[in-house]
Amino acid sequence: GGNNMAGVQAIFVKEPELWKSAINHAHALKVQTQAPGGQAMSRKNASRAMEKSLNYRVESLRQLVVSNALTEKEADAARVGLMLQKDDLALTLLGIYGLKSKGVLSREDFEQAKKHFMATCTNLT
Numbered sequence: 001g002g003n004n005m006a007g008v009q010a011i012f013v014k015e016p017e018l019w020k021s022a023i024n025h026a027h028a029l030k031v032q033t034q035a036p037g038g039q040a041m042s043r044k045n046a047s048r049a050m051e052k053s054l055n056y057r058v059e060s061l062r063q064l065v066v067s068n069a070l071t072e073k074e075a076d077a078a079r080v081g082l083m084l085q086k087d088d089l090a091l092t093l094l095g096i097y098g099l100k101s102k103g104v105l106s107r108e109d110f111e112q113a114k115k116h117f118m119a120t121c122t123n124l125t
Contacts, residue, residue: 081121
């Protein structure tokens with residue numbers, strides 16, 4: 001699948017912000033996993049790293065609205081719940097949306113993922 005890469009690049013060419021945010025995100029994850037045993041990291045640094053990580057989620061959420069994958073209202077409803085998840089589900093949903101746009105996944109696949117995303121991020125009981 002060499003031409004899949006072209007599709008991925010096309011999305012990032014169209015959405016340079018997305019590309020930047022994906023690279024930053026990957027870098028942030030790498031930095032986190034390389035923190036020696038974690039115990040050397042002060043509370044302040046850990047807190048700052050967490051803020052940065054949560055900021056990427058807000059950015060992913062914004063990209064979902066920009067690309068019309070979510071409405072502003074849906075994004076607002078999911079924002080807090082998204083931050084409380086273990087993983088950046090907005091980035092995952094963005095990826096799924098990208099695959100839908102390329103025809104790799106169906107609209108139904110995306111709708112199902114979106115439904116799960118919304119349910120997970122709004123169910124704060």
